[in-house]
Amino acid sequence: MAHAEGQQHAHAQGQQHAHTEGQQHPIGIYLKIWALLFILSALSYSVDYFHFQGYLRWFLIIVFMLLKAGLIVAVFMHMMWERLALMYAILVPTLLLMVLLGIGALEADYTFFTRGVFFLKGLL
């Protein structure tokens, strides 16, 4: 309990700090994230360079993509230091796009199927 209170206090102080001087963080964190983004980009480029194929390729591409996106939003755009109200207001609606992604994939599969049928009929 005392621990939780202490945390809350520290948090409130952090908020206070953020309020008075804007987002202030040591320069080291930006340089580290920058280096990390360079490494991740090099890794995702090497996926292509070394000709990984199939599910391994897709898995690696998506992992590196999400890691890079997460680092940019969390640190460079300061999202990890914002209040939850802002964080959720921006990040939750983005999840709706998964629905669009699913609908798009279903529709594309169906279109591909009907095109297959159509072209096959032309051949017979």
Next chain:
Amino acid sequence: MTPASRPNTVEPLPLPEGVEGIVADWSSDQRAFKNVPWGKAMMWIFLLSDTFIFSSFLISYMTVRMSTTEPWPNPSEVFALTLFGHKIPLILIAIMTFVLISSSGTMAMAVKFGYEKNKKMTFILLLITAALGATFVGMQAFEWTKLIVDEGIRPWGNPLGAAQFGSSFFMITGFHGTHVSIGVIFLVIVAIKVLRGDLDHERPGFLTGRKGKYEIVEIMGLYWHFVDLVWVFIFAVFYLW
């Protein structure tokens, strides 16, 4: 207290932990985003809408690529360059990626020095960011020229395979390149404001009339990082897939 002397952000209420904090912020009958300047909240909301635009492009690209019966041109080969006698796959796009990430790094540091009121460093870093952004656009122009003139790729068809390749490519990278170009223009504007001391003296903006503050450097930064963020997704799903 006159409106002019009112601080730009109000004193935040004590924040309950977790979900309770969200509920408290949203149900407080005040502004929902407590300790951010409204310009920053509005930039975030603009970026959310832009996220939906770019996602619509990328998802429709997925749809046309999945549904075409023609073979998809291999981006690894289409975007290869011959350097020093070696054909290196996708090398131009890799360099563009590193240029844009570097510009994001310099932008993040410009924001930091801005809040420290370090005019000189902020100005220099903003200019480097703008220069890297302009380099990116230049390389994109080179890439487009190569594709249109040498490879004969058009929005309505190309000699390599599925016609949808051209339409997706020009639409997505064109829209992204426009964002970068607009960003470069605004970076130069913000850099000039910093150099002139508009932000130190709270001089009102030319168009908006808002008082100049160093938070505009951070708001500019949000836009610029978003452009980099979109490129991360384009690089992964269009060039690498």
